[in-house]
Amino acid sequence: MSKHDLTINPPLMNAAGSLGFSPDSYNSVDWSRLGAFVTNPVSLAPRTPAHGERFIEFPGGFLLHTGYPNPGITQVIRHYARHWSRSPIPVIVHLLAENPDELAKMTHWLEQVQGVSGLEVGVDSDASFDMVTALTQGAYGEYPVIIRLPMERAIELAPAAIKAEAAAISLAPPRGIYPSGDGELVRGRLYGPAILPMALRTVHELIKLCIPTIGAGGVYEQANANVMIAMGALAVQLDSALWRGGEYRFVK
């Protein structure tokens, strides 16, 4: 097994942005139910929260517009690296980069940190084929690299990532627009069961292309995750279902 192989057992993970920056025992989450932990998105420089309305519900889901706030990679490593080294499950650090050079810099720093088992790289919704290739190459090093592609363009862009030796593709929440309470149009990421059919189609098409795929999007019940696994997904990422509870209330 090479250092770039990816095995997630059990085949469930949290999606980036759903459970914070480390598997914190304070949260009383039963980590044995997840095969890996994905951090919140981390950027080179700190990012502040988005202005304006950040959460809007609609039938079947909600829109989230947060700006992926985080204190920047040096602070994240300073605060969380020791938690990563004590994590009961493998930790995958999710990286946001403006360009491949930023990504290479962050990758290099993380390779000096104990407790990291992999990287997941977020790709912008308007990224080109060449940018996906460059980002994948920028993150390539000691860890397996998962490229998180915009769901709407995953089928188009996945071959670029795999050709550049990504270990797998994961799926970012699709993006949409919805009016806020005062009528302003808000752009953001879409979550909720309404997303599931789109996610299932994307996973299905990626598997047909023999793309190693981590499914995500609208999974609120284990039966939905089982469909993705049966299609051939390596694992399934859970996002807002972890906040709602029920089958995926992993809080002890």
Added chain:
Amino acid sequence: MGYHHSRVVEIRLEAGGQWEALIACPVEAIPHVGQYLLASNMDDPDEVIGVPLFLAEKSRHGFWSAPPIPAAWRPGMKLDLLGPLGHGFRVPREVQRLGLIALGESISRLMPLVDPIGKSHGGVTLFTDLTLPRMPALLEAYPLASLQDALDWPDFLAIDLPLQRYTELRNTFGLSGGNGLICPAQVLVTTPMPCAGLGKCGACAVASRRGWKLACEDGPVFDLHDLIW
């Protein structure tokens, strides 16, 4: 943080004409005033995200939860509760003149603060522009416009403030330029908290003098003087 089973027992109209729900739950599940529980109706396949519940009034077998509550909720419905979560109001014991400022859609989240002051023979005044068909006892109510002239009365202020009205606070107090509020004050910032502290998703971020804070875990009650407003 704990995980509790509960049930909706009754639904009633509160003073402002909105719906409150009586939640039967273990006593350890009852949130302190200003804290919250995350409630999920596991029998509702259409429910996408949990609902934050705040204390409006304690009851024999649980508590009345402040509005808003989902329109689909009915008596008999089972709820899973996570919490209590967050930090609530901490009104010093020596407070004798409590000012309540309700800038949201209901006064209910502030009402549990009234009785302790009444029992110590203090006074409570409510400032709000909400219509109050049923006036709570032990309370005098005034419109927000009178607040500016009354700021020398309270020795503590407790504020219920929707995040989207944050920028109006200075005008509400009639403060200009860099003038600050002398009176100690705490503010319950109400905003969607979809991850309830589990994810640090940033949806509930509030600007403070020590960087961005999250209402879901650093609040939702903050010392007003710690916030940038």
